């Protein structure tokens with residue numbers, strides 16, 4: 001796979017989440033359209049994970065391109081402190097209309113990690129501004145909330161955090177709720193809330209992406225959220241991955257009766273075109289900062305806050321999401337996954353299949369000695385079949401763009417069956 005771009009790349013570029021000594025070569029990608037990405041030698045791959053859950057309406061979607069191209073002729077970028085603009089105001093109206101009812105205010109930034117970092121800082125300062133010292137956060141084991149210091153502290157996947165562990169915020173971790181552990185979990189949480197000055201609880205609602213699309217129980221999560229609220233703990237739903245239709249509803253929080261105080265959004269927010277993030281909150285959170293004294297304000301800001309082009313992409317994305325055609329696509333993929341699961345879950349090589357919305361995941365039943373390079377091998381086996389998947393150890397998951405055709409989706413399923421057959425032999 002040594003290609004022209006790949007060679008030039010190796011000279012100066014340091015890639016994310018990469019040990020370059022083990023993985024020196026990157027695949028050069030030259031274009032993308034709809035559900036297809038094309039490499040520099042012209043080979044096509046179905047993007048079965050929507051390029052890290054971003055391009056859910058398809059790559060280079062014409063409606064998004066048209067809106068952003070028009071906006072770009074009018075206003076490219078302007079300071080968002082002291083100034084405002086139409087794309088940001090229109091986006092705030094469109095987002096508030098689809099977010100859970102209790103959300104009232106939006107704070108802009110530029111990626112998922114800053115969205116959660118801001119949520120955490122809001123929760124801590126909320127209590128500080130009210131004259132309460134609360135410095136402990138609660139988070140789920142195996143959660144993932146990003147790579148900046150606050151986000152990293154609350155993330156439970158320690159492979160990323162090792163060198164920085166001692167520099168972390170104070171975090172207490174709890175397991176995700178199941179039907180079996182809920183009573184034990186209630187008493188554990190009760191103790192934590194009594195013994196520590198808990199400021200906030202951050203969670204990926206119903207499905208933990210980086211942990212391998214692990215799903216958990218909505219009733220259990222509602223119970224935990226109720227307990228947090230009874231103790232005035234600020235609840236922060238990290239919907240960076242789950243937002244914008246992936247779980248079948250606009251947001252994963254729509255499946256829950258207990259609504260969060262703060263919601264973090266990024267990834268599909270801008271339909272994959274531009275980096276941007278939003279941290280939304282309730283009036284109550286906002287009011288803890290609203291004051292005659294300047295230092296009670298939220299002194300956090302990024303240079304590209306609410307970039308007009310990113311806001312325009314997001315606004316066009318929300319129009320697509322709400323359209324009957326896109327909603328029908330989401331339902332169609334949900335039905336397809338469901339019938340594929342009926343076949344796949346009978347396969348002796350497959351364990352723990354799970355589905356929520358357009359997200360489908362399962363684990364490969366392989367012995368541990370084969371586990372080491374399994375991820376890389378699986379990745380290659382799918383790429384050879386023209387399907388881009390990003391396995392996590394022995395976990396495979398699908399999160400296709402909503403516009404994927406039935407025929408393309410069938411090719412993804414067929415590639416799974418074929419690859420499994422190789423392991424069975």
Ligand SMILES: *Cc1c(COP(=O)(O)O)cnc(C)c1O
Nearest residue numbers: 111112113144145146209240241
């Ligand atoms: C990807 C992700 C983040 C981090 O977003 P970045 O844009 O990569 O910084 C945070 N939380 C969740 C749930 C994510 O999936």
